[in-house]
Amino acid sequence: MSKVRVANFTVSLDGYGSGANQRLDAPFGDRAGELHEWMELAMAAREKGLTDPAVEQLDRFKDGVGATIMGRNMFGPERGEWADESWRGWWGENPPYHHDTFVLTHHARPSLKMEGGTTFHFTSDPIEVVLERAREVADGKDVVIAGGASTVRQYLRAGLIDEVDMFIAPVFTGAGERPFDDIGDAMAEFTVESMVGVPKATLVKLRRA
Amino acid sequence: MSKVRVANFTVSLDGYGSGANQRLDAPFGDRAGELHEWMELAMAAREKGLTDPAVEQLDRFKDGVGATIMGRNMFGPERGEWADESWRGWWGENPPYHHDTFVLTHHARPSLKMEGGTTFHFTSDPIEVVLERAREVADGKDVVIAGGASTVRQYLRAGLIDEVDMFIAPVFTGAGERPFDDIGDAMAEFTVESMVGVPKATLVKLRRA
Numbered sequence: 001m002s003k004v005r006v007a008n009f010t011v012s013l014d015g016y017g018s019g020a021n022q023r024l025d026a027p028f029g030d031r032a033g034e035l036h037e038w039m040e041l042a043m044a045a046r047e048k049g050l051t052d053p054a055v056e057q058l059d060r061f062k063d064g065v066g067a068t069i070m071g072r073n074m075f076g077p078e079r080g081e082w083a084d085e086s087w088r089g090w091w092g093e094n095p096p097y098h099h100d101t102f103v104l105t106h107h108a109r110p111s112l113k114m115e116g117g118t119t120f121h122f123t124s125d126p127i128e129v130v131l132e133r134a135r136e137v138a139d140g141k142d143v144v145i146a147g148g149a150s151t152v153r154q155y156l157r158a159g160l161i162d163e164v165d166m167f168i169a170p171v172f173t174g175a176g177e178r179p180f181d182d183i184g185d186a187m188a189e190f191t192v193e194s195m196v197g198v199p200k201a202t203l204v205k206l207r208r209a
Numbered sequence: 210m211s212k213v214r215v216a217n218f219t220v221s222l223d224g225y226g227s228g229a230n231q232r233l234d235a236p237f238g239d240r241a242g243e244l245h246e247w248m249e250l251a252m253a254a255r256e257k258g259l260t261d262p263a264v265e266q267l268d269r270f271k272d273g274v275g276a277t278i279m280g281r282n283m284f285g286p287e288r289g290e291w292a293d294e295s296w297r298g299w300w301g302e303n304p305p306y307h308h309d310t311f312v313l314t315h316h317a318r319p320s321l322k323m324e325g326g327t328t329f330h331f332t333s334d335p336i337e338v339v340l341e342r343a344r345e346v347a348d349g350k351d352v353v354i355a356g357g358a359s360t361v362r363q364y365l366r367a368g369l370i371d372e373v374d375m376f377i378a379p380v381f382t383g384a385g386e387r388p389f390d391d392i393g394d395a396m397a398e399f400t401v402e403s404m405v406g407v408p409k410a411t412l413v414k415l416r417r418a
Contacts (some may be wrong), residue, residue: 187381
């Protein structure tokens with residue numbers, strides 16, 4: 001059955017989903033390198049043909065996924081009205097999604113067809129409506145809520161997420177956005193399937209009970 | 210050299226230091242059993258002569274410690290003025306401290322000498338002054354800041370803590386107090402010495418850089 005998943009979301013020891021001061025030369029904000037060191041190590045391990053739970057998660061981020069939803073800050077560093085339409089995402093001309101990817105924003109912009117199958121759709125629809133659209137185009141595959149923290153929080157609060165795979169990184173960022181704030185007891189509906197140490201992080205898998 | 214340590218403090222996946230709704234029949238609040246399951250397992254393992262990083266931490270909580278400081282809520286369920294002096298702590302007549310133990314409270318009460326070497330001192334002095342008194346009686350040994358979250362937070366914010374050994378438990382409590390809130394960038398002065406998985410928790414050791 002098609003699921004709604006948060007895949008490989010990274011939080012700091014003080015619970016922040018990304019570093020503070022996100023900007024053009026620091027897409028994940030301050031200390032992003034430390035937050036995502038587990039990912040660098042997992043990618044290096046995979047290149048050497050090694051595997052561990054973190055390496056397996058790299059594939060799980062894509063396996064069976066038919067659509068992605070992200071917040072506007074995950075798409076780019078601009079705020080407010082689009083200055084123009086020259087910004088085409090952080091990922092170059094061939095983004096790693098390869099399917100329809102919905103960007104939550106209050107500011108309209110035509111859909112943006114990239115190489116490799118990714119098309120960015122910009123939408124100010126309510127998150128529930130965006131999810132319905134994503135489910136339709138995913139056509140039986142999973143929908144990934146990619147981030148950032150604010151987008152994850154909105155979907156958690158609405159009770160719309162089935163699975164969360166998160167990494168806790170051994171760093172304090174001291175500022176940023178927290179995915180688990182102001183969501184009432186939304187997390188009470190999840191069980192912790194596993195919690196295991198990997199290089200430079202702890203991987204926690206949460207499943208809707 | 211004598212250190213000021215937070216030893217074996219447990220936080221939830223959403224960053225709370227104890228469950229909500231602390232009360233007489235639930236000293237650590239709701240879901241305390243799940244939060245501290247690592248400790249039950251470590252004690253059981255130790256009884257069988259087994260060891261792992263969590264079992265080692267059980268001893269480290271006491272090794273070389275000459276004084277303890279705790280918040281009033283960690284001493285008992287009462288709030289405000291003491292109704293009388295019949296409450297003598299959660300631990301029975303022989304508490305597990307075996308040295309001078311300072312209880313931060315706005316409400317005066319005579320010191321309370323228990324069996325086994327523990328004497329509770331009730332003080333409304335500023336936290337820095339209490340720490341100085343604790344250091345004096347510790348006489349070269351370490352001082353442990355036992356909790357709760359609010360007491361840990363105050364000492365972290367004041368930059369007075371040298372080491373934190375914390376366990377992250379695989380549970381969301383959804384409410385309570387967070388040790389790492391409103392402490393500015395106090396944690397930037399710590400390095401993460403290690404982060405390892407143990408049964409039902411991740412053990413994180415922080416050391417002042």
